[in-house]
Amino acid sequence: MDSNTEHKIPVICLSEENFKPGSDSWVLASKQVRHGLEEYGCFEIVYDEFPLQLHNSIFGAAKDLLDLPEETKKRKSSKRPGSLGYVPQRPITPLYESIGIDSPNILEEAEHFSNVMWPEGNDTFRETVHSFSKRLVELYEMTIRMVFENYGVDMKVFNPLMESTFYILRFFRYRTRQPNESNVGLDSHTDVNFISILHQHEVEGLQIKTKDHQWIDVKPSPSSFIVLAGDGLMVWGNDRVRACEHRAIIKENKVRYCIGLFTIMKGLVHVPEELLDDDHPLRYKPFDNFGYMRFFISGEAKKCTVPAIKAFCGID
Ligand SMILES: O=C(O)CCC(=O)C(=O)O
Numbered sequence: 162m163d164s165n166t167e168h169k170i171p172v173i174c175l176s177e178e179n180f181k182p183g184s185d186s187w188v189l190a191s192k193q194v195r196h197g198l199e200e201y202g203c204f205e206i207v208y209d210e211f212p213l214q215l216h217n218s219i220f221g222a223a224k225d226l227l228d229l230p231e232e233t234k235k236r237k238s239s240k241r242p243g244s245l246g247y248v249p250q251r252p253i254t255p256l257y258e259s260i261g262i263d264s265p266n267i268l269e270e271a272e273h274f275s276n277v278m279w280p281e282g283n284d285t286f287r288e289t290v291h292s293f294s295k296r297l298v299e300l301y302e303m304t305i306r307m308v309f310e311n312y313g314v315d316m317k318v319f320n321p322l323m324e325s326t327f328y329i330l331r332f333f334r335y336r337t338r339q340p341n342e343s344n345v346g347l348d349s350h351t352d353v354n355f356i357s358i359l360h361q362h363e364v365e366g367l368q369i370k371t372k373d374h375q376w377i378d379v380k381p382s383p384s385s386f387i388v389l390a391g392d393g394l395m396v397w398g399n400d401r402v403r404a405c406e407h408r409a410i411i412k413e414n415k416v417r418y419c420i421g422l423f424t425i426m427k428g429l430v431h432v433p434e435e436l437l438d439d440d441h442p443l444r445y446k447p448f449d450n451f452g453y454m455r456f457f458i459s460g461e462a463k464k465c466t467v468p469a470i471k472a473f474c475g476i477d
């Protein structure tokens with residue numbers, strides 16, 4: 162079905178004020194966050210104070226990186242066994258290519274990655290990736306804090322959860338299509354991690370699927386960030402939060418760039434006890450996020466006859 166106007170993804174207008182936990186606008190924003198995650202599996206942050214300069218420089222960095230020769234992009238930059246790293250254009254996703262950076266919020270890791278790609282060094286790239294990622298980690302932290310407050314989850318487990326978060330920054334590029342090619346850049350899916358924060362460049366493409374199976378377009382803007390619940394947050398929330406179904410459709414005849422910060426839990430994710438009661442019995446066994454990612458990479462997930470997350474750790 163085509164996009165329509167009945168649905169509206171909740172928008173939080175971020176300001177100094179609602180960045181302060183406990184303020185009136187914080188409380189209001191956190192209700193919208195919960196509503197967005199339960200209804201759509203996502204919400205939008207409009208962050209007017211986000212520096213335009215940083216928006217421009219991160220997409221400049223994306224282009225510089227993806228313009229490198231294929232052999233360079235394939236170099237191993239991740240220290241994790243089995244990490245995805247560079248994903249070239251493939252027959253099933255001919256328009257799409259992407260490349261990921263582990264722990265980009267840690268300066269030494271941003272430096273390590275940039276030295277692998279540019280052995281002569283690239284200070285601009287390293288600095289841009291690091292400062293962009295740090296801003297997105299702040300948005301992630303705010304989201305988790307709001308979710309905790311809204312569900313009444315003990316703040317004692319907030320810091321441990323933040324400390325067990327692993328971050329990957331991924332740059333995506335979609336080339337223009339040939340006359341006979343489909344406009345599907347990336348087909349409908351839910352993300353296999355905990356939370357994803359996407360930032361689009363000028364060319365639109367991101368679409369979100371509603372509960373009643375309609376697709377809504379998410380328009381790009383230099384101050385807009387879309388926060389998506391992945392399968393991991395759905396597990397943590399014991400199915401209160403929906404994992405967001407989304408896709409990328411390339412309608413315009415222009416190259417499209419998008420960037421995502423993907424958060425992944427190290428160790429096991431347990432449903433907090435505050436989210437369990439007679440009406441909400443435990444639906445998932447402790448969840449191993451990296452194990453779940455391997456379940457996809459190995460092709461096992463494709464064989465499932467029920468949603469992959471249910472097959473992996475669901476209690477029926
Ligand atoms: O390009 C986009 O807007 C979405 C990318 C995406 O969903 C993903 O990489 O998981």
Ligand SMILES: [Fe+2]
Nearest residue numbers: 350351352407
């Ligand atoms: Fe995705």
